[in-house]
Amino acid sequence: MALQIIEKSDLAFFVQNLMDHFQLEGVQSKGQSVYGQAFFYGTIRSPAELCLDFDCTVMPPKKYFLPPQEALFRFQTGPSPACFECRPNKPLVIFGIHPYDLKAISQMDRVFAAGTPDPHYLARREATILIGIDPTHVAPRSFWASMEAAVVSSGFDLMMTDLGANYIVETGSEKGKALLGDYAKVRPATSDEVRQRVSQRSHIADMGQKRGLTFPKREIPILLQHSLTSPLWEENATKCLSCGTCNLVCPTCYCFDVWDDMELNLTQGQRLRRWDGCLLSDFARVATGENFRGTRTSRYRHRFYRKGQYLFFGILDDVACVGCGRCAAFCLPDIADPVEVFNRLKEKLN
Ligand code: SF4
Ligand code: SF4
Known part of the structure; x- marks a missing residue:
């Protein structure tokens, strides 16, 4: 699917539609902390709550796939021993994941699928749609450019880049394509906007070089x-x-x-x-x-x-x-x- 454009004035329409049809999780600004402005993933209950202009969240989105605590199964002992499955499958959309966190999720997908696959992690991943966003700011201690995570070309369902007046959106899966088709107002990107995306992404990679490894x-x-x-x-x-x-x-x-x-x-x-x-x-x-x-x-x-x-x-x-x-x-x-x-x-x- 060619790159699409969502006008900034139409973002609230998209977010509201997602809230109406899914559990929508995204980044929220929680004000100042001793570490600077604090951003957290949480449930989005109004389009105004969604923040796409953050540097780094305090916690990564891993809690959606590997909760801090969960029941794997229930059991009973005695004369009729039995096990009862606890299998998560709640459909979820996570809106606003930076490339480095998308890369981390892709790595975890490989870890939890290797050897004996982990059904709980994999069921949650299967039920989740990931909407990535390219960063507009770099957190003071980040060094993602050094770790080849400034931009990603896979591991998302939709990937958005802020072009100022609008967002340019790349589709990464059939789920992402359906999401755009069903819930967003979009138009095809012009060749100028496609060029703007290339230069914006190379600017992002430069921004991320502020600190990093001194060797490959x-x-x-x-x-x-x-x-x-x-x-x-x-x-x-x-x-x-x-x-x-x-x-x-x-x-x-x-x-x-x-x-x-x-x-x-x-x-x-x-x-x-x-x-x-x-x-x-x-x-x-x-x-x-x-x-x-x-x-x-x-x-x-x-x-x-x-x-x-x-x-x-x-x-x-x-x-x-x-x-x-x-x-x-x-x-x-x-x-x-x-x-x-x-x-x-x-x-x-x-
Ligand atoms: S390295 Fe730092 S954050 Fe990690 S356990 Fe030690 S004191 Fe805590
Ligand atoms: S910088 Fe690397 S080691 Fe530290 S929290 Fe991020 S991914 Fe983990």
């Missing part, structure tokens, strides 16, 4: 191979609070804990899972009591190897960091910034 991203796995005993791990880890914030705000952190929650009758219960984080002190504690990453240094270092090496070779053929900069922005002692750590490791090696 694909060298990260080899850099880590030579950095296992670097003093930097201990130097930074002595300041780590083991709070797990860097895990929670990361769009590519997906570890979870699983446990059974029994009811008082001791015959019924549910199996739950909730977010976990490799920086938390109990993360690697096993049933016999041993903790195989019992020191802050081992946990701190692990996170960078997980992002830069293990997932690269295991599943993604890519670094599992998209450069959103959330971990850097919200780590109190300011030691979680991947670009800072990778650049310093590189310096030490040279």
Whole structure:
């Protein structure tokens, strides 16, 4: 489908239609915080609530596919043991996802489809329509251009770019095409507007270069191979609070804990899972009591190897960091910034 134009004056019409037919989630501005203006994903109840002019949300949209806590199944024990499925399939539209978060979702799609596919994650993804938006601002700690996530050409149903007077929209799937056809007022883009989009997207890539890696991203796995005993791990880890914030705000952190929650009758219960984080002190504690990453240094270092090496070779053929900069922005002692750590490791090696 050729690129389409939505006039800014028609955006509210599109948003209202989506609200009438789907659960619509999008970015809302929540005012100033100590970190600057705070943006969060939430349910959109009026077109005016939707913000498309944000730099970075505090939390990524991963909660829509991997909720902070969920029931995997319910069960009963006793003479007639049984399991009852809890399968999510609520249709959802998420409006306003930046390219780096779209890239993170594409990576998570691969992780949750690999090996034994995760039916809960995949059912939610299947029921969700993603509307991307190219950024107009860069958050102070973002470095997404370095992580090849300034623009994306897949991983969305619709992708919008702000051209000033209007939005130019690329269709990425049949679902996206139907959404535009059924709920938006559109017209085909002119060749001038198509050219404007090319130059706007190259401007976005330039904006994202304000900070970044001093070397190509694909060298990260080899850099880590030579950095296992670097003093930097201990130097930074002595300041780590083991709070797990860097895990929670990361769009590519997906570890979870699983446990059974029994009811008082001791015959019924549910199996739950909730977010976990490799920086938390109990993360690697096993049933016999041993903790195989019992020191802050081992946990701190692990996170960078997980992002830069293990997932690269295991599943993604890519670094599992998209450069959103959330971990850097919200780590109190300011030691979680991947670009800072990778650049310093590189310096030490040279
Ligand atoms: S690196 Fe920072 S955000 Fe992460 S656990 Fe340590 S103190 Fe918390
Ligand atoms: S490691 Fe940090 S910068 Fe990279 S994707 Fe996760 S939160 Fe964003």
